[in-house]
Amino acid sequence: MRMKLAGLAVLVSSLSASLVAAPAAEAAAKPTLRYGAKGKYVKYVQERLRALHYAPGKADGKYGTDLRFAVLAFQKVNGLAPNGTVGRRTWAALARPKAPARIVSGGAANRVEISKKRQLVVVYKGGRVQLITHTSTGSGKRYCHQGRCEVARTPSGNFRVHRKINGWRHAPLGDLYKPVYFYRGYALHGSPSVPLYPASHGCARLPMRHTADLLFRIVPIGTAVYVR
CATH class of the missing domain: 2.40.440.10 (L,D-transpeptidase catalytic domain-like)
Known part of the structure; x- marks a missing residue:
């Protein structure tokens, strides 16, 4: 019985480690995006940030000014240095984004x-x-x-x-x-x-x-x- 529990614990630990490592591994496989970049990955970031209620502008696959400001805001909310570059850490944060910290408690709904x-x-x-x-x-x-x-x-x-x-x-x-x-x-x-x-x-x-x-x-x- 103890051996079975020990084996189960090892399995759970292994799965947890895999889940934590997954976003980092996926992020490492994606390209670094900067102002002026184009393509499907840029369009994905635009669509992802829009879904998260940022304002990246039109999802046209072009990294322009609107997207840059949206990335800056996203990076600040997620505790990253705001530089406008979508690199490994920003890709990982896009997979597991944080909600913005509220500055008041019990405020108006609107x-x-x-x-x-x-x-x-x-x-x-x-x-x-x-x-x-x-x-x-x-x-x-x-x-x-x-x-x-x-x-x-x-x-x-x-x-x-x-x-x-x-x-x-x-x-x-x-x-x-x-x-x-x-x-x-x-x-x-x-x-x-x-x-x-x-x-x-x-x-x-x-x-x-x-x-x-x-x-x-x-x-x-x-x-x-x-x-x-």
Whole structure:
């Protein structure tokens, strides 16, 4: 009896090791994908990220800007260095993806979470993730405009969407594409520049145009916005 149990334990251990090793082995067999790549593997990544509620754009097998931003967001959610390259570790994470960490507990079912620490925006509908995207929030640097100097900070707190503009808004501090305002003049908005570090005057910048279009469409006025 003991011999049978011992044999069973060895079998279970062997199977567990095989299951853990499988994604790594599969990942090693796939090509490394970078911006500009083309083909079936790129299309697979586009379809996979779309299914996981990122915004990789059209599944056309071309590694462009939309896919790069989606990969950056995915890598951050999965604890990987965001470099936009789909290598062995990113392939393995695509096989066993993590859910984004929530920044609030007990929040509204329909909400937007802006994480300044992770530089991520997550949109929830009915408590379910609808969109995960990279963002760039307030730089924390001092700036001056028309004789008034301030520090570029994205305010933390609990807010609600109170205004939306379907198009460009040419504001004193820059152009905002489809801004979704959540506190005074602070908004989530599309921008041609969304670096990997906090760089804005205080708004939460979003990738152009697919991501900004999608967020504008799925976030109505009145939606709760949590910034931490």
